[in-house]
Amino acid sequence: MASVSELYDVGWEEMRDKLRKWREDNSRNSEQIVDVGEELISDHASKLGDDVWIIYEQVMIAALDCSRDDLALTCLQELRKQFPDSHRVKRLTGMRLEALERYDEANKHYDAILEDDPTNTAARKRKISILKAQGKNGEAIRELNEYLEHIALWHSHDLAIPAFCLEELMMTNPHNHLYCEQYAEVKYTQGGLENLELSRKYFSQALRLNNRNMRALFGLYMSASHIAASPKVSAKVKKDNIKYAAWAANQINRAYKLAGRGTKENKCSMKAVEEMLDSMQITMS
Amino acid sequence: MGEVELSCRAYVKMYLHACLFPRCSVNGLLLSSSSSAGGAVCVTDCVPLLHSHLSLAPITQLALTQVDVWCSQTQQRIVGYYQANACTSDSSPTPCALKIADKIAEQFDGAVLLMLDGSKMSPDYRVPPIVMYERKDSRWTLKDKHTIMLRQWEEIRDVASQMLDSGDHSLLVDFDSHLDDITRDWTNQKLNSKIAELCSPVNGNI
Numbered sequence: 001m002a003s004v005s006e007l008y009d010v011g012w013e014e015m016r017d018k019l020r021k022w023r024e025d026n027s028r029n030s031e032q033i034v035d036v037g038e039e040l041i042s043d044h045a046s047k048l049g050d051d052v053w054i055i056y057e058q059v060m061i062a063a064l065d066c067s068r069d070d071l072a073l074t075c076l077q078e079l080r081k082q083f084p085d086s087h088r089v090k091r092l093t094g095m096r097l098e099a100l101e102r103y104d105e106a107n108k109h110y111d112a113i114l115e116d117d118p119t120n121t122a123a124r125k126r127k128i129s130i131l132k133a134q135g136k137n138g139e140a141i142r143e144l145n146e147y148l149e150h151i152a153l154w155h156s157h158d159l160a161i162p163a164f165c166l167e168e169l170m171m172t173n174p175h176n177h178l179y180c181e182q183y184a185e186v187k188y189t190q191g192g193l194e195n196l197e198l199s200r201k202y203f204s205q206a207l208r209l210n211n212r213n214m215r216a217l218f219g220l221y222m223s224a225s226h227i228a229a230s231p232k233v234s235a236k237v238k239k240d241n242i243k244y245a246a247w248a249a250n251q252i253n254r255a256y257k258l259a260g261r262g263t264k265e266n267k268c269s270m271k272a273v274e275e276m277l278d279s280m281q282i283t284m285s
Numbered sequence: 286m287g288e289v290e291l292s293c294r295a296y297v298k299m300y301l302h303a304c305l306f307p308r309c310s311v312n313g314l315l316l317s318s319s320s321s322a323g324g325a326v327c328v329t330d331c332v333p334l335l336h337s338h339l340s341l342a343p344i345t346q347l348a349l350t351q352v353d354v355w356c357s358q359t360q361q362r363i364v365g366y367y368q369a370n371a372c373t374s375d376s377s378p379t380p381c382a383l384k385i386a387d388k389i390a391e392q393f394d395g396a397v398l399l400m401l402d403g404s405k406m407s408p409d410y411r412v413p414p415i416v417m418y419e420r421k422d423s424r425w426t427l428k429d430k431h432t433i434m435l436r437q438w439e440e441i442r443d444v445a446s447q448m449l450d451s452g453d454h455s456l457l458v459d460f461d462s463h464l465d466d467i468t469r470d471w472t473n474q475k476l477n478s479k480i481a482e483l484c485s486p487v488n489g490n491i
Contacts, residue, residue, distance in 0.1 A: 159340075182338070189342040199343075214464045219343050259467045272355040 004039045012044040016051065023058055024205070026174035030065035033058060038071055053082060060092060064099040072096055087113045091122050103130050121164045159186050177209035181216045188223055193232055199223045200244065214255065221248035221277075249277045287324030289397055289417065290434040293441045293484035294477060295331045296413070300445045301454040301476075303369040303401050306336040312382070313459065314352055314389075315365030315399065326364055326395045332471060333459035339368070340381040348460045349388070355472065363389055365397035373403025376416055383425060390420050398425055408446040413438060444483045453479060 004015065015036050022033060037059035045052055060075035076096060079089045090113050097106035107130060113123040124147050131140035166183040173179055184202035187195045200223035206216035224245035228238050256270045295315060302311050313333040317326060334348050349363075356362055366386045370376060378386070378400055390396040398418040405414035413435050418425040435441060448454065456476050463471040 182341075185338065185341040185343050189340070191342075214467060215344060218347050218464075222343055222347065255467060271358060272351045275354045275358070 003043075004036055012040060012047060015040045015044075016048060016055070019055055019058060020051075023054070024174075024208070026171060028065070030062035033062035034066050034068060034071065037062065041075070053079065057088075057092065061095065064096060067099075069096070069100065072099070087117060087120060087123070091126060094123075094126055098126070098130060098133070103134065106130060119160055121160065121167065125164075159190050162186050163190070175209060177206045177213055177216070180206035180209060181213055181219065184216070184219055184223070188219065193227070193230055196223050196227050196230075200227060200241070204244075212255075214252075217248055217252055217255070221245050221252060224248065252277065287326060287395055288432045288434060289395075289419075289428070290325065290327045290436070291413075291415075292327065292329045293444060294480050295328045296435060296441055297445045297448065297480050297484070298331050298333060298457065298473065298476065299367050299369075299399075299401060300406070301448060301457050302333040302336075302459060303403070303406070304449055305454045305457055305459075308371060309336040310339050310368065310371040310379075311336045311459070312339055312366065312368040312385075314349070314363050315367055315397065316352075316356060316361045317364040318359075318361045324395065326397065328364060328397075330361065330477075331367065333457060333473075335461045336459060337461060340379070344460070344464070345381075345385065349385075351460075362393060364393050364395065365389065365399060367399040367401065369401035369403060373406075376400045376402040376404070378418065378425065386418075386420075386425065396420060397428070408442070408449075410442070413442075441484070444480070447483065448479070 005011065010018075018036055019033065019040065022029060037055060040048070041052070041055065041059060048055060056075040056079050060072045060079070063069070063072035063075065073096070076089075076092055079086075079092065083089045090109050094106040094109035097103070097109065107127060110123040110127050113120050117123075124143075128140050128143050131137070131143060163183065163186050166179055166186060169176070169179045170183060180202050184199040184206060187199035187202065200220060203216045203219040203223060206213050207220065210216070224241040227233060228241035228245060233241075252273060256273050260270045299313065302313060305311075311333065312335055313331050315328045316330040316332065318329045319327050332348075332352050335344065338344070352363060366382065366389055368378065368382045370379070378398055382398060382400070386396060386398040396419075400416045400418075402414040402416055405412070413433075415433070417428040417433055419428045420426075453476070456473075456479070458469045458471050458473055458476075460471050463469050
């Protein structure tokens with residue numbers, strides 16, 4: 001059988017980029033992902049750099065969708081070796097068990113995650129989808145309600161609920177820049193370095209979907225600035241985030257200059273933005 | 286603590302902000318252009334901020350920073366925070382209101398937290414529909430009504446109603462709207478002029 005690269009006359013970079021596009025669009029074209037991904041991994045894994053891990057994850061999930069357990073297991077084993085304690089990988093282990101209809105074992109994995117991190121919405125959702133798969137809709141609904149109440153008990157204004165809802169909305173509406181941007185705002189508000197990095201990624205994604213979303217632009221600027229200013233990040237991460245922040249500041253300035261040409265109405269806001277960007281630059285260096 | 290006076294401009298803009306988004310919670314910042322003399326705070330202006338997702342941090346932080354910068358450019362300072370809840374029967378401060386007010390109090394001693402009471406906002410109401418809090422012993426406590434001043438309340442109330450009737454509230458720009466269209470001015474110079482025309486025969490200091 002001819003390889004993908006022969007059939008379509010593409011190089012490994014194009015294959016890698018195609019996979020990335022499918023990730024960003026949240027496309028569920030599992031058979032294509034398996035075809036392209038399997039070849040990319042077996043022939044070009046060493047060239048992929050850090051991207052290889054997210055590709056393993058993407059291909060693994062697609063493989064489960066196509067009943068290719070052999071491929072799924074290969075990917076999972078690579079991920080397990082690289083990230084032995086990761087909740088994200090544990091969830092993938094659970095998903096494979098679900099695909100094999102070994103629901104009790106899958107649940108054990110999700111329960112282990114939740115014991116360690118009760119706010120892990122991904123694990124909760126998998127448990128609920130197991131109940132749905134087993135036709136236990138009544139129980140699924142009860143679990144969902146219990147989860148929502150549980151959240152309300154700890155913190156009266158926990159953002160886990162909006163995060164949960166926005167995750168669902170983004171899955172079913174991957175082109176909607178507003179959901180992306182709102183999700184980024186929720187992550188930013190939840191705070192902590194990991195959430196800040198997630199927020200930066202989602203602000204960027206919102207901008208990719210709509211490059212005139214000012215909230216996303218400001219959000220990118222602020223999240224990147226805060227990450228760069230954190231003492232916990234490596235020099236490389238700091239440098240990258242300074243670049244992102246500088247890019248965002250540039251775009252913001254251009255947008256305001258463009259806006260200011262029409263009327264003199266918003267001169268005040270323009271000056272305020274300029275000064276704010278200036279002052280934040282100083283504190284960052 | 287000290288007396289707090291609300292100017293015509295500050296009250297009218299807050300009122301119009303709440304009326305512009307009747308189904309949302311809205312909030313904003315209270316500003317003063319004069320230094321407090323003898324512990325009295327004169328709220329001379331306000332900046333309407335949000336009408337959606339009040340408890341999310343990024344835009345609030347952004348707005349606070351920008352208003353701060355604008356204040357230093359115009360010799361004003363942030364002296365308080367206002368909020369009107371979507372649910373008109375509940376005028377108690379939300380956790381996010383308290384958080385923002387705390388932040389303001391860090392920079393200004395006599396900071397006030399003002400809640401608009403939606404259930405009392407009919408055009409002919411005899412008393413201002415506001416509930417004010419001040420900071421005492423690290424907690425926000427209700428302010429004595431007698432220390433809150435609105436000179437010529439009836440006239441101010443009439444100006445607000447008049448502007449609402451003629452649809453002037455649609456001229457108001459809050460920070461949220463500004464982000465939707467950055468050519469719009471969140472300092473509301475146009476609206477301020479309109480208010481000044483209507484208020485000046487009424488109020489000595491705008």
